[in-house]
Every structure is written in structure tokens, then in C-alpha cells.
Amino acid sequence: MPSQPAPRADKRAHLVDTALRLFATGGYHAVGIDRVLAEAGVAKKTLYAHFPSKNALIAEVLRERDRRFCASLAAFVDRRSAPLERLAAVFAWHRQWFAEPGFAGCMFLNVAAEFHGEVAELQRLAREHKKAVESYLVGLLEPLTGIDAAPALAADFNLLLDGAIGVALVSGDAEAAERAWNMARRLLPAAS
Amino acid sequence: MPSQPAPRADKRAHLVDTALRLFATGGYHAVGIDRVLAEAGVAKKTLYAHFPSKNALIAEVLRERDRRFCASLAAFVDRRSAPLERLAAVFAWHRQWFAEPGFAGCMFLNVAAEFHGEVAELQRLAREHKKAVESYLVGLLEPLTGIDAAPALAADFNLLLDGAIGVALVSGDAEAAERAWNMARRLLPAAS
DNA sequence: CCGATAGTAGACAAATCTGTCTACTTTACT
DNA sequence: AGTAAAGTAGACAGATTTGTCTACTATCGG
Numbered sequence: 001m002p003s004q005p006a007p008r009a010d011k012r013a014h015l016v017d018t019a020l021r022l023f024a025t026g027g028y029h030a031v032g033i034d035r036v037l038a039e040a041g042v043a044k045k046t047l048y049a050h051f052p053s054k055n056a057l058i059a060e061v062l063r064e065r066d067r068r069f070c071a072s073l074a075a076f077v078d079r080r081s082a083p084l085e086r087l088a089a090v091f092a093w094h095r096q097w098f099a100e101p102g103f104a105g106c107m108f109l110n111v112a113a114e115f116h117g118e119v120a121e122l123q124r125l126a127r128e129h130k131k132a133v134e135s136y137l138v139g140l141l142e143p144l145t146g147i148d149a150a151p152a153l154a155a156d157f158n159l160l161l162d163g164a165i166g167v168a169l170v171s172g173d174a175e176a177a178e179r180a181w182n183m184a185r186r187l188l189p190a191a192s
Numbered sequence: 193m194p195s196q197p198a199p200r201a202d203k204r205a206h207l208v209d210t211a212l213r214l215f216a217t218g219g220y221h222a223v224g225i226d227r228v229l230a231e232a233g234v235a236k237k238t239l240y241a242h243f244p245s246k247n248a249l250i251a252e253v254l255r256e257r258d259r260r261f262c263a264s265l266a267a268f269v270d271r272r273s274a275p276l277e278r279l280a281a282v283f284a285w286h287r288q289w290f291a292e293p294g295f296a297g298c299m300f301l302n303v304a305a306e307f308h309g310e311v312a313e314l315q316r317l318a319r320e321h322k323k324a325v326e327s328y329l330v331g332l333l334e335p336l337t338g339i340d341a342a343p344a345l346a347a348d349f350n351l352l353l354d355g356a357i358g359v360a361l362v363s364g365d366a367e368a369a370e371r372a373w374n375m376a377r378r379l380l381p382a383a384s
Numbered sequence: 385c386c387g388a389t390a391g392t393a394g395a396c397a398a399a400t401c402t403g404t405c406t407a408c409t410t411t412a413c414t
Numbered sequence: 415a416g417t418a419a420a421g422t423a424g425a426c427a428g429a430t431t432t433g434t435c436t437a438c439t440a441t442c443g444g
Contacts (some may be wrong), residue, residue: 008379020342025308027221027280027305027306027307027308029219029221029222029306030221030306030310031346032265038266065330104305104308104309105304105305105308106358108362109301109305109358109361109362110305110306112297113219113296113297113302113305113306113361114219114221114222114302114305115222116219116296116297116361117296118222123362127362129362130359130362130363155371156371156374156375158357158359159352159355159356159368159371159372159375160351160355160375161355161360162354162355162358162359162362163351163352163353163354163355163356163358163360164351164355166298166351166354166355166357166358167322167350167351167354169301169304169305169308169317170300170301170304170318170319170354171319171322179347179348180351182348183348183351183352183379186330186379187375187378
């Protein structure tokens with residue numbers, strides 16, 4: 001079998017990894033292609049061999065960010081077994097995230113803020129990510145609230161998480177995650 | 193009396209007004225100085241006679257946005273007299289805002305997302321705006337919850353509003369404001 | 385009426401941005 | 415070993431960015 005016809009695909013991953021880090025902490029417009037290339041140690045031609053444009057790179061960065069976000073969150077949650085603790089872990093995970101040194105908000109909220117509407121693909125990726133988080137919350141809520149009440153509460157909790165992100169971004173206060181969790185607990189039907 | 197030594201100060205206001213509109217719907221990096229000047233019908237030299245840099249213009253835009261935001265919200269709230277209705281009006285005002293055609297999120301959250309940390313002045317203005325909103329919420333909550341419980345609930349409600357802004361921005365759903373208000377009601381100590 | 389002030393129009397500088405292209409080098413599979 | 419794919423370095427084009435500067439014009443107070 002011909003195995004891989006494109007064996008140099010690790011450069012692409014490194015490029016996306018570097019771009020992810022720089023865009024996350026520096027913003028999409030403020031960080032230029034040349035900066036990403038210099039930091040990654042990759043030639044400009046290689047970038048445009050893998051992606052047709054900067055926006056296409058940003059789109060791939062968002063897809064990668066979504067993968068890492070979901071994987072990291074799920075791993076953190078799966079260290080707990082009790083349903084209420086698993087739900088609490090979502091907020092605790094956010095709290096850790098906010099306290100990271102280079103925290104600069106949610107890449108999906110930020111992309112919506114910077115490109116809002118102009119680039120439909122990026123807007124779509126942002127919407128899909130938030131939808132994925134909400135669906136994940138539904139699964140965590142079902143054991144606690146039953147299958148009927150879970151979707152509405154998941155939307156509520158999703159809003160709480162976005163609110164915590166906004167507060168943490170502007171005020172720099174990682175405790176926003178705890179504030180959101182305290183509100184979430186009070187909104188649960190009949191738990192401690 | 194010498195009345196006004198600088199009678200041509202209305203150009204400045206027009207400049208800020210145009211910049212406010214364009215930055216709000218187009219983003220800070222994406223909208224260039226030339227675009228603002230063309231739209232305002234003002235010469236470049238006039239801009240730099242009033243402001244030392246683009247960032248200084250952005251700072252003034254944020255100050256103006258804070259003034260208008262607070263004035264518009266207060267006027268909307270003051271049409272009600274019952275404390276609970278006045279509080280509900282805050283969320284209803286946000287709902288109207290989200291449904292406006294060019295809605296593109298909160299200019300203060302967005303400035304934090306685009307410049308996060310680099311430009312200390314802009315970050316400070318964002319933080320102060322959110323603090324002002326929270327203080328306003330304290331005043332609305334005191335008649336409902338007493339003077340002791342109000343500050344903590346105001347911080348909670350502020351987080352709810354930021355969450356609604358985030359959800360509305362990404363999903364385009366103005367109903368996020370109602371969702372936030374329904375959560376807020378459930379968090380009030382002893383109201384309907 | 386006249387001079388100072390504030391404005392316009394727009395050229396210009398210097399940097400920076402995305403994206404293309406040429407020439408050379410490394411890598412890997414057969 | 416040799417060939418084809420993939421990467422590097424970097425010049426280059428063309429547009430766009432912020433900010434400065436020159437020359438001209440309108441307006442207003444005294």
C-alpha cells in the first residue's frame with residue numbers, strides 16, 4: 001500500500017499549534033502571518049501550500065481549539081463519577097483556565113467579536129463550538145434533572161459559562177467561575 | 193466674555209460619533225482611520241489635531257459609549273417605578289439592544305478581546321464600564337434584597353448580562369436576554 | 385478689514401499586511 | 415542511486431496601515 005502520499009504533514013500541525021498559541025493571546029488581526037511563521041520556524045511557502053489564506057488557517061486553528069477544549073474538559077470531568085461533581089468540574093475547569101498566565105478570553109467569542117458576520121465560516125465555527133459545549137452540558141445534567149429539564153438548564157449553564165468568561169476577561173478575576181457555579185447550583189431543581 | 197475660544201469643537205463630536213458607529217459594527221482593527229475620516233467627511237489633519245493617535249480616539253469612543261449606554265439604560269429603567277420592574281427593565285433593554293440590526297457585541301468586551309492587556313488604558317476603560325454597570329445594579333437591587341445582599345447579587349447579575357451578550361453575539365439570538373432574566377428571577381431571595 | 389484659528393484636500397513617509405514566486409535544499413520512497 | 419515531493423529563505427508585488435506635512439480656504443473676533 002502507498003501508506004501516506006504526503007509524509008510532511010507534521011509541519012502543518014506545528015504551524016497550527018503555533019498559530020493557535022499566538023492568536024489566542026494576541027488576537028487575530030493583531031498577529032500577522034509573518035509573526036506566526038517566524039515563531040514556528042516555517043517558510044511562508046509552506047503555509048500557503050497547506051492553507052489558501054490566513055482565514056483558512058484561522059478556521060483550522062478554531063477546529064483544533066475545539067478538539068483540545070473538548071478533550072481537556074472531558075478528561076477533567078471524567079476524573080469524577082458522581083453526577084453533581086462532574087457538573088461542578090466543568091466550572092472548576094474554567095476556573096483553572098482563567099487563571100492560566102496568558103488567558104485572553106474564549107477564542108470563539110473573540111473571533112465573533114473581531115470578524116462578526118463578515119467571515120461566515122468563522123462565525124459558523126464559533127456557533128458550533130458553543131453548541132457542542134451546550135450538548136455536553138445536556139449529558140451531564142440528565143442524571144441530575146431528568147431528560148426533560150436538561151436541555152433548558154444546559155442553555156442556562158452555557159450562558160453562565162460565557163458570562164464567567166466575559167467577567168474573567170475584563171476584570172482578570174478567575175473567581176468568576178466560582179460565582180457562576182454558585183449560581184448554577186442554586187438553579188438546580190433539588191440538589192445541595 | 194470671550195464665550196468659546198474653540199468654536200469648531202463640533203467636528204470632534206462628529207468624529208467620535210462616526211468612529212463609535214464604525215468601530216461598534218466593524219471592530220477596532222478591521223476599521224481603519226481612513227474609513228472613519230471618509231465616512232465622517234473630516235480631514236485627517238483635523239483628527240490628529242484632536243487626538244494624538246488612533247488608540248486615543250478609541251479611548252474617547254469608549255468614554256462616549258459608556259455615557260450613552262448609561263444614559264439610555266437609566267432612561268429606560270426610569271420609565272418604571274416598581275423595583276422588580278425596574279430590574280426587569282435592565283434585561284429588557286439588553287434584549288432590545290441585541291435585536292438591533294448592527295448588533296456586534298459589547299464594545300468593552302470586544303476591546304478587551306482585541307487588545308487584551310497591550311493597551312492598558314483601553315483595558316481600564318472596559319473594567320470601569322463593567323464596574324459602573326454593576327454599581328447601577330446594586331442600586332436597583334437594594335430595594336428588593338436589602339443593602340447587605342445587593343452587592344453579591346449585582347455581581348451575579350452582571351455576569352448574567354455578560355453571558356447574555358456572549359450568547360447573543362455568537363448565536364445571534366436576542367432571546368438570550370430573556371433567558372438571563374429568567375435565571376435572575378430564580379436567584380432573587382423571595383420574589384415572584 | 386485683517387489676522388488668527390480651524391478646517392480641507394491630499395501627497396508623502398515608513399511600516400506592515402497578505403499572498404506569490406524563484407532558486408535552492410532536504411527528505412523519503414522506490 | 416535517483417527522482418519527486420516537500421521545505422527553506424527571502425525577494426517581490428500590491429495593498430493598506432498610522433501618522434506627518436504642505437498648501438490652500440473659510441470663518442470669526444476685534
